[in-house]
Amino acid sequence: MANKPRVKLPKSAKAGEIVQIKTLASHDMETGNRKDKKGNKIPRLILNKFSCSFKGEELFGATMHPSVSANPYIAFSITAKESGTYDFTWTDDNGEVTKVSQDMSVS
Amino acid sequence: MNFKTIITTIAVLGTGITLAACQMDAYQAPNPNGSELWSGYKTATAETRAMQDDDFANPGMPMVDSAAALYNKKDGEANMSCADCHGAVDDPKGGSKGLPMKGVSARYPVYDADTKKPINVELRINKCRTKYQKAKEYKYESDAMLGMTGLIALQSRGIPMMSTADNPSDELNAAWKAGEAFYYERRGQLNMSCKHCHEDHQGELIRAEVLSQGQSNGFPTYRLKWSKLGSLHRRFRGCNGNIRAEPYGYGSDEYLNLETYLAWRGRGLPMEGPSVRK
Structure with missing residues (x-):
C-alpha cells in the first residue's frame, strides 16, 4: 500500500470496557471487471482479508469481496482486557501484507 | 439660520442622498451567487457529510x-x-x-x-x-x-476565503476580468457557460444530481466517484468535458484566471478542504 493505513484506538481503557476501533486503509480495490483503454481486463487486486489480533489471537476479522469500495473503512468494537500491542493486518490478492501495530494500556 | 448652517445642512443632505444612492446601487447589482453563499456540503447526503466531519473517516x-x-x-x-x-x-x-x-x-x-x-x-x-x-x-x-x-x-479549515481581485488597483484584476469573461462565455457543443448551471440553476436537479453553486472552497476534494483526492483543475476539466468542450490543461492560464475569479465569488465561505463529495 502506498499510503500507510490509519488506525484509531484509545490510548487507555478500563478493564472490561467496550472500546471502538476505527481503521481506514488506502487501496484502489480493483474489481477485475473493468477494462483499460485498449479493452484488456484489468486484473483483480483487492484487499481480501482484514484482521485485528492481540498476542497472536484474532479478535476481529473480515473477508472482503470485489464489491467493497475503494479505501475500505472498517470500524468495530472489542472488550478491553489486557494492556499490550494490537496488530492490524490487511492482505491483498498478491499476498502482500500491510501491518500496523498500536498500543493500548488497560487498567 | 445663518449662511454657514445652511451650507452645512445642504452638505449633510447631500451626503445622505449619496449614501442612499450607493445603497440603491448595491441593491441593483446583487451578489452573482444569489441571496445565499453555500458550498456542496449543504446538498451532500448525511453519509457523505459524516465522512467529511470525521477527519479519521475522511478517505482523502x-x-x-x-x-x-x-x-x-x-x-x-x-x-x-x-x-x-x-x-x-x-x-x-x-x-x-x-x-x-x-x-x-x-x-x-x-x-x-x-x-x-x-x-x-x-x-x-x-x-x-x-x-x-x-x-x-x-x-x-x-x-x-x-x-x-x-x-x-x-491548515486553513474554517478560515473564510478572501479576495479583493475585483478592485481595479489589485494586481490580480486583469486575471479576475479574464476569469469573469470565461465564466460567462458559452463553450462546447452544448454551448453552455458556467453561469447557466451554477448561477441560473444552482440547487436544482440536473437529472439525479443537485447543481452546486460552483464554489472552490472544498478543494482538493475527495470525490467518491474518483475514489481519491482531486484538484480544482480536474473538476474544471470534468465540467468542460461534460458540456463537450475541449478541456484546458492542468495549471493553464485559462483555469488560473477562473480560479482567481471563483475565489472572489466564494469570498466569505469557510474553507473545507480536503472535503468529501459524491
Whole structure:
C-alpha cells in the first residue's frame, strides 16, 4: 500500500470496557471487471482479508469481496482486557501484507 | 439660520442622498451567487457529510498523512524540507522565517511577480521545489501534489476565503476580468457557460444530481466517484468535458484566471478542504 493505513484506538481503557476501533486503509480495490483503454481486463487486486489480533489471537476479522469500495473503512468494537500491542493486518490478492501495530494500556 | 448652517445642512443632505444612492446601487447589482453563499456540503447526503466531519473517516486523509511525511523530508540538491523554511505545518508562527501555512489556501491564488500571472497553491509548491529545494516538480495531479495541497488546505479549515481581485488597483484584476469573461462565455457543443448551471440553476436537479453553486472552497476534494483526492483543475476539466468542450490543461492560464475569479465569488465561505463529495 502506498499510503500507510490509519488506525484509531484509545490510548487507555478500563478493564472490561467496550472500546471502538476505527481503521481506514488506502487501496484502489480493483474489481477485475473493468477494462483499460485498449479493452484488456484489468486484473483483480483487492484487499481480501482484514484482521485485528492481540498476542497472536484474532479478535476481529473480515473477508472482503470485489464489491467493497475503494479505501475500505472498517470500524468495530472489542472488550478491553489486557494492556499490550494490537496488530492490524490487511492482505491483498498478491499476498502482500500491510501491518500496523498500536498500543493500548488497560487498567 | 445663518449662511454657514445652511451650507452645512445642504452638505449633510447631500451626503445622505449619496449614501442612499450607493445603497440603491448595491441593491441593483446583487451578489452573482444569489441571496445565499453555500458550498456542496449543504446538498451532500448525511453519509457523505459524516465522512467529511470525521477527519479519521475522511478517505482523502491517508494521502494527506503521506504528504505530512514528505513535508518534513529533506529533498533536492539543496537538501531542504518544507519544514526548514515554514516550520511545523501547523505552527501558527511559521518557523523562524515567519511563513506559516495557516490561511494560505484561503488567500490563494495570489499574484506572481515573476510570471505576472496568478499562482495557485499547486504551482507555488512546484515553485518552492525548483527554486529553493532544487528538486523535481511534482506532477500536477500526482498523489504527492494532491496530498500536499490537502495538507495545506487542512491548515486553513474554517478560515473564510478572501479576495479583493475585483478592485481595479489589485494586481490580480486583469486575471479576475479574464476569469469573469470565461465564466460567462458559452463553450462546447452544448454551448453552455458556467453561469447557466451554477448561477441560473444552482440547487436544482440536473437529472439525479443537485447543481452546486460552483464554489472552490472544498478543494482538493475527495470525490467518491474518483475514489481519491482531486484538484480544482480536474473538476474544471470534468465540467468542460461534460458540456463537450475541449478541456484546458492542468495549471493553464485559462483555469488560473477562473480560479482567481471563483475565489472572489466564494469570498466569505469557510474553507473545507480536503472535503468529501459524491
